[in-house]
Amino acid sequence: MKDLLSIVSKFKVQGTVGEIKPLGAGLINDTYKVNTTEADAPDYVLQRINHAIFQNVEMLQDNIAAVTGHIRKKLTEAGETDVDRKVLTFLPTEEGKTYWFDGDSYWRVMVFIPRAKTYETVNPEYSYYAGAAFGNFQAMLADIPATLGETIPDFHNxxxxxxxxxxxxxxxxxxxxxxxxxxxxxxxxxxxxxxxxxxxxxEGKLPKRVCHCDTKVNNMMFDEDGKVLCVIDLDT
Known part of the structure; x- marks a missing residue:
């Protein structure tokens, strides 16, 4: 078993790390909830990146940084007051990277979004919200200035x-x-x-666009009222 506390300590977390326990049932990456002991400190999500699938982790994380940074900018310009709950926030290491390699596995840490949940199945109303959220996600990325790398070649070809x-x-x-x-x-x-x-x-009739490429309902987080907070699982 990996020393998860030691791995988390490589990132610039706030507060004192307490319990670390498995989170969710993802099929690709191993995910853990990192609880902090202080009431005013955020909790975190620790994730081991599946290096067998995502072989260029630096490119993967650069893609995610470009996407989340662009969405954060768009939300701020639109006057959104709760940006930190509307886009994922990844923590840097002391070296300034958003991942850490322990000699065997690659790891990343993101801020846990409280009072949010995911669903495996939804009713028609939630399906509508999900579709609108993915559409809004794509719209915000239509003018992203960065050139993103292809994390899994031909994944959606x-x-x-x-x-x-x-x-x-x-x-x-x-x-x-x-x-x-x-x-x-x-x-x-x-x-x-x-x-x-x-x-x-x-034929030059369709421009290249940034796409999520895994648009399923459990790849977004909902608030307590059933409204979509943000799109997650940005690896593809």
Whole structure:
């Protein structure tokens, strides 16, 4: 078991660290809640970055810094008075980086947002709020001046994904193609439309945009009234 207290101490946290315990059920990164003992000090979230998936951690964190910095600027200019609850805040180390490498794993720390929650499933009203929040997220990033790196190459390249699917169908390694042929046919019927974005981009008709690329409802935080506070999980 890693010495989590020692890892947290590498970051510029406020207050005295007390209990550290697992948080959530994320599939990619290991996440922990870091409680501080003082009432006026924030709590934190400690996360071990999955280096097998995100192999260029410096680029990953630079991307996140550019995105959160731009959103913070937009919110401030719009007169938002609760900016710290509307965008993630990552802590620097003594060296000024937003991650720390312990010789084996990469770690990062962000400020815990109190009185906020995530949901795995939502009702139609919350779905509307979620859709609006992701739309607003994309709108705020439409004019981001920074050039972001690609953390997982071809992660949302539909042409590449269809190629992978077709290769898997041809190989039929598990002998299950016949069972799902209806669904495969439905995908092929839509293949041309599914690849339209990549095609238009190559033709110069669609500009490159910053996208979240994992727009599901549990990647946003809601307040106590069911309104969206902020979009999270900015790795992709």
């Amino acid at each position: 539909m042409e590449f994904r269809l190629k992978q699917l077709r290769e898997a169908v041809a190989a039929n390694a598990a002998g299950r193609v016949a069972e799902v042929q209806y669904y495969l046919d439905e995908i092929e019927k839509r293949a041309d439309e599914m690849c339209k974005a990549e095609r238009l981009y190559r």
